[in-house]
Amino acid sequence: MSILVVTAVAAEADAVVAGLPTSVGLTVAAVGVGPVAAAAGTARRLALAEAAGRPHTAVVNAGIAGGFVGRAAVGATVIGASSVAADLGAESEEGFLSLDDLGFGTPTVVTADPALLAALRGGLPDAVVGEILTVTTVTGTDASTAALLARRPEAVAEAMEGFGAAHAAAEAGLPFVELRTISNPIGPRHRDGWQIGAALSALTAAAPAVGALTAAR
Numbered sequence: 767m768s769i770l771v772v773t774a775v776a777a778e779a780d781a782v783v784a785g786l787p788t789s790v791g792l793t794v795a796a797v798g799v800g801p802v803a804a805a806a807g808t809a810r811r812l813a814l815a816e817a818a819g820r821p822h823t824a825v826v827n828a829g830i831a832g833g834f835v836g837r838a839a840v841g842a843t844v845i846g847a848s849s850v851a852a853d854l855g856a857e858s859e860e861g862f863l864s865l866d867d868l869g870f871g872t873p874t875v876v877t878a879d880p881a882l883l884a885a886l887r888g889g890l891p892d893a894v895v896g897e898i899l900t901v902t903t904v905t906g907t908d909a910s911t912a913a914l915l916a917r918r919p920e921a922v923a924e925a926m927e928g929f930g931a932a933h934a935a936a937e938a939g940l941p942f943v944e945l946r947t948i949s950n951p952i953g954p955r956h957r958d959g960w961q962i963g964a965a966l967s968a969l970t971a972a973a974p975a976v977g978a979l980t981a982a983r
């Protein structure tokens with residue numbers, strides 16, 4: 767299996783690579799912050815690999831994330847059972863309307879590939895498994911945290927790329943899973959308190975389980 771691992775920034779890609787055995791045939795690329803960069807960067811890399819006759823056969827989105835308090839603590843590893851477009855939709859007087867509510871045909875939720883999910887769970891038995899939200903604005907107040915949880919009560923973490931990378935994988939007909947490590951609690955913004963080093967170390971520790979996916983399929 768030829769896996770494409772996409773991250774947002776180089777520090778995340780470096781953290782993944784640092785945890786992989788040198789022999790593992792896996793491509794790790796930083797494609798930019800946000801769902802648009804993730805979708806475009808993932809789609810381009812998938813297309814180039816296919817055109818070169820070395821198509822990727824699965825996509826993993828890896829990186830740091832915010833964790834909902836009481837569900838995913840700073841330093842924890844989170845495996846996405848699904849990646850959710852949490853703020854893509856429309857406002858109305860009755861509340862937020864999701865992509866599903868609007869009926870455009872693009873689903874709000876991309877479910878992780880069952881085999882990739884099971885393999886990652888096996889390799890990371892202490893990981894939290896659940897819904898990871900994709901947002902275009904980092905949540906930074908108690909009010910918006912509560913609104914997000916009212917909208918997606920099962921969510922465990924939020925980041926900014928999963929849904930975009932998942933959509934690119936789905937367009938290519940490829941299995942997908944999102945893997946995150948928690949750098950900060952979701953809530954009132956205290957950027958100085960983000961424990962990015964701890965999250966990147968956790969990403970390095972989780973990387974062997976990603977590398978093992980190459981043998982799993």
Ligand SMILES: O=C(O)c1cccc(C(=O)CC[C@H]2O[C@@H](n3cnc4c(=O)[nH]cnc43)[C@H](O)[C@@H]2O)c1
Nearest residue numbers: 774775777799830831832904905924925926927962
């Ligand atoms: O400043 C650094 O050294 C540094 C190192 C690695 C990564 C970063 C980023 O800022 C990555 C941006 C990335 O972080 C995700 N993220 C993390 N926490 C949250 C959150 O609470 N809400 C939404 N996204 C979060 C996100 O996926 C961004 O792409 C900096």
